[in-house]
Amino acid sequence: MPRPIIATLDTAALTSNLAVVRRHAPNARVWSVVKANAYGHGLNAVWQQLQQTDGFALLDLNEAITLREEGWQGPILLLEGFFQPTDLAEIDRYRLTTTVHSTWQIDALARMIPLAPFDIYLKLNSGMNRLGFNEQQLHTAWQALSALKQVASLTLMTHFAYADIPEGIAEQMAVVYRVGEGLHGPRCLANSAATLWHPTTHWQWIRPGIILYGASPSGDWKHVADSGLRPVMTLHSELIAVQQVPAAGRIGYGGYYRSEETQRIGVVACGYADGYPRHAPTGTPIWVDGVCTRTLGTVSMDMLMVDLQPCPQARIGSPVEFWGNHIKIDDVATRAGTLGYELMSSLAPRVPINIL
Numbered sequence: 001m002p003r004p005i006i007a008t009l010d011t012a013a014l015t016s017n018l019a020v021v022r023r024h025a026p027n028a029r030v031w032s033v034v035k036a037n038a039y040g041h042g043l044n045a046v047w048q049q050l051q052q053t054d055g056f057a058l059l060d061l062n063e064a065i066t067l068r069e070e071g072w073q074g075p076i077l078l079l080e081g082f083f084q085p086t087d088l089a090e091i092d093r094y095r096l097t098t099t100v101h102s103t104w105q106i107d108a109l110a111r112m113i114p115l116a117p118f119d120i121y122l123k124l125n126s127g128m129n130r131l132g133f134n135e136q137q138l139h140t141a142w143q144a145l146s147a148l149k150q151v152a153s154l155t156l157m158t159h160f161a162y163a164d165i166p167e168g169i170a171e172q173m174a175v176v177y178r179v180g181e182g183l184h185g186p187r188c189l190a191n192s193a194a195t196l197w198h199p200t201t202h203w204q205w206i207r208p209g210i211i212l213y214g215a216s217p218s219g220d221w222k223h224v225a226d227s228g229l230r231p232v233m234t235l236h237s238e239l240i241a242v243q244q245v246p247a248a249g250r251i252g253y254g255g256y257y258r259s260e261e262t263q264r265i266g267v268v269a270c271g272y273a274d275g276y277p278r279h280a281p282t283g284t285p286i287w288v289d290g291v292c293t294r295t296l297g298t299v300s301m302d303m304l305m306v307d308l309q310p311c312p313q314a315r316i317g318s319p320v321e322f323w324g325n326h327i328k329i330d331d332v333a334t335r336a337g338t339l340g341y342e343l344m345s346s347l348a349p350r351v352p353i354n355i356l
């Protein structure tokens, strides 16, 4: 028998989350972001379920090719563009839409002879200072691309750095408006946070990721609790041992947690090598035998310990949920000082995925 840890995917929740996206942005077309193996959920299971989308966005050329070869015929966007001039041959062959964020990429396009001209997303650095041409450089890049016979269409793209806080888009939108004057073509600006909270960013295409998987772009589930989003992944396992710890007994590596009195604790088959965060401190919420309780002590590589005080019926074999419908991934992430994004995409390959 394998270890009892499993990630179960509620694929109906994906469809339902895409419907939430469409309700928020009824006039925009949707790039469903499936980078990083669909945020750890598995590209294959996710794209099969999201075929009502208008396109898929990711950044690994091999994932894009896999998506084509598995049968997706619609648009595929490479969010970081290409990494080598030679990538263009595959982008051409598999009919991929690519981002252009640097001058060398324009030169590479100008030097090649594609089977058919490319759809290009021109990346504006509107203030995040990660990828893209800045306000001063963008028009030159736009004109250079427009003049190329290798280019079929140009879309203006930018990415927001803090669309999850109020007014978080104002400065970057001001840049988009200034730069966009006189540039004819579609715009693609919004990530999940802008999709939910900033309708002025929607324009022709949006690029939601995290909300399709049912977690909050702000890291706080309260911000999306009323939106109808449903968690797609449930990570669950079982108790594999129960210990009666004497008063003042130390629990786990380092012995950081000490019981005040005699305490019944459970040992769960899941550790940081499965993707559970090692930095989750004592007190991180966890669902055991139908009850919300807490973790105790340091998370080990393959196991962690839980307080069985609130669930006296729990015994070896009792079910444990780390995140899913009962425990929000955002709440675990907050306790561990991270985001749902990191927890999902860090699910270890050794955890079997069960698709509902």
Ligand SMILES: *Cc1c(COP(=O)(O)O)cnc(C)c1O
Residues within 6 Å of the ligand: 033, 035, 079, 159, 190, 191, 192, 193, 207, 208, 209, 210, 211, 217
């Ligand atoms: C990851 C990513 C997105 C999606 O971001 P979410 O916050 O998950 O919605 C959109 N655009 C770009 C360029 C990205 O890298």
